[in-house]
Amino acid sequence: MNKKVLFTIFGASGDLAKRKLYPSLFRLYKKGELADNFAVIGTARRPWENDYFREIVLDSIKELMVSKTEAESFASHFYYQSHDVNDSSHYDNLKVLGDKLKAQYQTEGNQVFFLAMAPQFFGIIAEHLQSEGILTGQGFERIVIEKPFGTSFKTAKELNDSLRKVFTEEQIFRIDHYLGKEMIQSVSAVRFANPIFEALWNKRHIENVQITFAESLGVEERGGYYDTSGALKDMIQNHVLQVLSLLAMEQPAVFDEAHIVEEKVKALKAIRKYSHEEALENFVRGQYTDGEHFIAYNKEDNVSPESQTETFAAGKFMIDNERWEGVPFYVRSGKRMTEKGTRINVVFKADSASNLFTDKLTQNVLTIYIQPTEGFSLTVNGKQAGQGFALDPVRLSFRHDAEFMGNSPEAYEKLFLDALNGHGTNFSHWEEAARAWELIDVVREAWDNDKEPIPTYPARSMGPECAFDLLAKDGHDWAWKPDLWYKEHGKL
Structure with missing residues (x-):
């Protein structure tokens, strides 16, 4: 105090x-x-x-x-x-x-x-x-x-070297404001404080993991900056990979900054670094076009009419370690999507060998809501009311109420207090930033050398078709599809 x-x-x-x-x-x-x-x-x-x-x-x-x-x-x-x-x-x-x-x-x-x-x-x-x-x-x-902490591994290293001439790593606090959000900090609690989840948190039980950072707004007044950055650098390199590392890391020996960072870095280093050909196969991009109430990205202020900058990026990361071998981590982030929302979907495998029912089972999905609401839900199979034994998916859900959200510390407030106390757990460390750039640079270079026109997607959709094809070719689908709800209710 x-x-x-x-x-x-x-x-x-x-x-x-x-x-x-x-x-x-x-x-x-x-x-x-x-x-x-x-x-x-x-x-x-x-x-x-x-x-x-x-x-x-x-x-x-x-x-x-x-x-x-x-x-x-x-x-x-x-x-x-x-x-x-x-x-x-x-x-x-x-x-x-x-x-x-x-x-x-x-x-x-x-x-x-x-x-x-x-x-x-x-x-x-x-x-x-x-x-x-x-x-x-x-x-x-x-x-x-x-952020941004550099625009590539090379520029990030130059920036880090210049800071380290004056400050030690322990004195440098690189803000990723998503790490200050309540539910991001609760990811570890959901995992490690609940044996029911931690026992299933591996390749034997999880089919895939999905991370979505969706924004309903366009670039607004940030067109000049955004046209030199794009969704890959603006969101995937920092926010998305930070969340992925928290989901994928091993349980730290002690729940303190040094041990948490150590495990996050191990998880990031276990992510497969693609060749340029693999990057093109496993990452897709898009740019929003105009709609009834929206203008296209290339008509925004301070954006080149010929811009090939992506306003949407999606990809598949593979983690080459014992826990996650063969489990795809799908990520996506974009602007002018159907609605604003950040969430994680952990999709569990359907064990057909133990299926006593003729109905097709709905896969269990653990959803962690980060914004605009915070909480989590679990989709399970239950029995329909009435005669017979037909199954019906049921969602066990918990969301923080409005009073809690109003009293919950804002992300920057938490991060200011952490910096005052010298607690760096919820900040990005150099080894994390460096590995993230190593992974993203390959994708960026592959896209820059790709002469195909950038795919487009309508404003208020959930991205271009190639983002859905990315999962479909693995036999999977995005768990969160808010556009379907809006269409069913005549709002799209």
């Missing part, structure tokens, strides 16, 4: 700071995690003054505000420093202000630097923090960075 710390937020005028960072810090303030002994320096190129910066902060937390006095007290801890990250003299000004606030708020030298900026500035900022004496070693000093 009452953490003693000086935050410095690079990119303080940006959208991320206003939407996520300031509200998350306010939640920590309301809970007493931050009180008298903290201060925040916001830096950006804009020539703001303290008063104007505090108005921005107050506006960003207005929906969380109960007491105006409390909110103004919180905002009084914020200070602004106009800053050019390439100008050494600006770091001198930053040091003067920082030293003043560390003494004023008695922070004991503790510092957290949050870089809500483009990755090309990460190394420059880290070097200046050291060369201009802002890093003192008097308290804990940690740097929190946003």
